Amino acid sequence: MAHHDAGGAGAIHSIGNDARSLAQFIRSGWFKPVHVQSTVSQEMRTLLMSREFFVNKLHDHENEIRGLLRPFGLKADRIAAGDFEARVRELVEGRPNLELCMSALLRRCTEMQTQLAELHRALLRLTANDELCRGFMIIPGVGPVTALARSRHWPSRRRSTTRGASGARVMSELTLARHRDNTSLERPA
Structure with missing residues (x-):
């Protein structure tokens, strides 16, 4: 039994040989056409995922602040989104070390809220158009x-809708x- 060395024994690679190989794949049925999402669709997905990331991280950040206050007996229970910062500042008032820590964390929350609002406005503009x-x-x-x-x-109006869902x-x-x-x-x- 002959052994082939890994140094290139076998088929010679050329554009013509590659084209013949691809044609054989198509004829043999080893090929399945797939739909590649458009750039616009990928951009919409990126916008949705970025927005979701900020929603989740903002929620995690607020829960982390709640967890840091809990050992001191301070509770920032479920509060409206706009009242959270005021409630935390009220709870830590008169405690310089806690004020310093919570102030830094709350600034980060404010930055994330600003970024989330910017992404949400972009999403609203996109859906409105x-x-x-x-x-x-x-x-x-x-x-x-x-x-x-x-x-x-x-499904795109240009693509076949045979697999499309009913309204x-x-x-x-x-x-x-x-x-x-x-x-x-x-x-x-």
């Missing part, structure tokens, strides 16, 4: 975030997905 998103937002319980997330996956099924998915776990990425400004 998109006919499909505006159509989705007519459905009760579907806001701009859900509309943009679903419109990314909506009734899509409407039920949109409304049920939002209320399934009673949580939302929507955050009051």
